[in-house]
Amino acid sequence: MKKAKTLGFIIALAAFIGGWQLGTNLNDTPQITSSVGGASYGGGGQADRINTALPERTAAGQTIKVNPGDSIQAAVEIAQPGDTIQVMPGVYSETVYIDKDDIHLVGVIEAGERATLDGLGKLNDAILYSGNNILIANFKITRYKGNGIMSQAGNNFEIRNNIIIDTGIYGIFPQLGVNGVIEHNIVSGIADAAIYVGMSDNIHVAHNEVFDSVAGIEIENSRHAIVENNYTHNNSGGILAFITPGLPIKTTYDVIIRNNFILDNNIPNFAAPGSTVAGIPSGTGILVMAADDVIIEGNIIVNHKVAGILINDHGNAPGLTLDPDVDPNADRVMILDNVMHNNGYDTIDEVRAFALTELHTGDIDIFQIGPSEESCIINRHRYNHVGLGDFAECGFTNTHSTHSYLLAGGAKPRVIDPEERGEIAYMGICAGCHAYDDVLIGPSIRDIQAMYAGNVAGIVSYINAPFKVRAEYPEMPAQNYLDAETQLAVADYLLNIPLEQSQP
């Protein structure tokens, strides 16, 4: 803490001198830039409109209907990729997990009544998935202890039109996924973040209402995210983009926060001790910590005690661990036109003290502390600001050319040709017991090749349901856990195995 304060003082001094020079060198007319038209941010992303993160269904699929009294999980277990599960209105108390691809789990709303997942204050999470191409829509989720909807991996997902109330730690928490949409959800009463995008890429968070939570929307250790057109109010902090040190993925960059209503985020911070969001000062509209290339544009940010926008490095944040692999500074922060009013009117001591070093008293719309390279702003005259002495004028006025960071057609699965697939499965599994010429635990591949003479189907059949062929060998364990494609590939591979690769 002492180090952070010293650093803060040095920065304050630099900013003070910088501001003083600016004040003496320029005349008093502020630089006003029209953001109607003008250059657009050239940071990549899709200029075209992309409305979905879901690729085309992998199969025609069936619709499975779940009625009250039935188990949603039972439907998931019989579902095949391409299927849609429709859950009829009613109350369901279970944890639903989806460890397969291309399943659409959709609540049916009748006369305003939703399919409701009720954790009764006992169950851990409502819905968790690991598969790709998952849609979760139209549910009401309440009273879970862990998360409402969470994933661990899972690319190309959509989480739409859910109402999530009082569900523990996170309302919606996709983690380690690529290409996802979180839209039109209403999330409230969450002890950490209502919507938390963790260690993910290419995410679109739009048209959600989040309130009565510690953090409204959080983009953490993630890249290429857009947070737009959301209504975030009455949280401790409205919208956050930051890096948590100590996680295995070390960066946050290319985050656009635009056109959100960010109002009255002043409720007391009730996060668990030690959690990262416990450090958010209650009364923060937008927090940017250590994240790079964050653009803040077109938001209405009103009525926040501490600040409308708070930008800081790790050195000025309490309670964080050391991570030598993380760049602790928030570089290339870009603040375009926003409407800000009545922020920083009752701020915390640390902010007030630093503001005083710039001889600033009164409201604070934007507060920046810590090193921040190549950051910029337009129309700074609109805001009460502290710590922006090093912020240049941006060379652009809008992000119109970046409609989305979603991937056209979705994130593609790895393409493996059959021979490679066969080799991987053979070496990874079969070679533990079979060698080409030698007898290990099972007979030699040469013997098997002679016996099956190119009969791939025969091998597939055998490895699915092995039976004892020769008394001198133990019975082979079934390899039926391999999918059909891999079974076929490995059967073909081992019947045609090249001699020089025949090991061990």
Added chain:
Amino acid sequence: MALLLSTVSRTNLIKQVYPLLLLGALVFCGAAASEEPAPITLSPDCPASFLRSENNQCLLRNLYQLYDSLGDHGIGGLKTALPAHRDGFSPQQIDLGRLLFFDPLLSADQSVSCASCHNPSQGFSDGLGRSLGIHGQLGTRSAPSLWNSAFIKEFFWDARAQSLEEQALSPLFSPQEMGNSPSQLLSNLQAVEAYPKLFKQAFPDTENLNLDQIATALAAFQSSLISLNSRYDQYAHGYAEALNPQEIEGLNIFRSFVARCSQCHMPPLFTNQQIAVIGTPEPEGMPRDIGAEKTFDSPLLKGGFKVPSLRNIAETAPYMHSGRFETLREVAQFYSDGRGHAVPQGEDLLLHWHISEPDLSSHELDRLVDFMRTLSDSSLLPSIPQSVPSGLKTMSEKNHEKS
């Protein structure tokens, strides 16, 4: 000197096939001993799961290579690629590493080998809370399992080594562990008739037996210890029946945000390879081990240790960096009992943010243990040398005599 290198080519003991062989010392009798003394030749074949390339490198193949991972970080969910790994050693280097690994000649008084603390029949650990060095010295930390070390980026509990080679030499010369010196080690190896010849086979382009070769050979052998065919893996590849309902319930508790186990023990390796300060107690009478504070010279990491992989975790009791907990159930209970409950008052530890208050039920703790047990797989256990070039008794022979 009687040299009886195993001629049995890489007998891999499949758990399902020979379950009895996995019980303790019996493992070492699993490979039928050759009648004739073997020629002093290193195996030209790569271990199972490794493909030999045209330039005589062993290249790992496993089913997780069918998948991708976000940013190639090797963390995620079920069908997620593994982290980058070490491979490309020659079969001869791996086989030489195997002989060195089991040879007590590597220690100062020729009493312990690598395998003494990294015993294949105990998950490549030793069943002790704190490991024993030469002269029966009690160390301060638990011997970590070597399974899947090909995927690990930093070594030792405190993450102080950056490569398998760097790691491999350290215990040889640590006075508390094997107590050797570089010069004695080299002269001892040169004094054994077979070793210079074996080193020449493994390193044909180098003139003299040297420390780098020892490190490379040990790293090569360690990187060949692959465990990726557990029942969990079968589930992950899409076979739902591989786990029973209790185990699946355990998986869901493991990855739930109440228990949060998978937030650090991330699939598919079941570690995120980061440092975490979790505040486990030391054994009675042992002062707090500062762990990664020393490595990184930062009190923020006081009591911080590497997140270990949970693969084969059921085989490596007792648990935590100094073995305070005897069972997986006790470990689960520790996490459930809440943030900092075992940190003495007044001690300043910056506990990891995921150390929370899960307050799991007894039923849930049992299911977590059920799930962790599904991560076991020793199907690619390497063959244990019947004897080692030095002629010294190997641990397996000693064990055999005891039994």
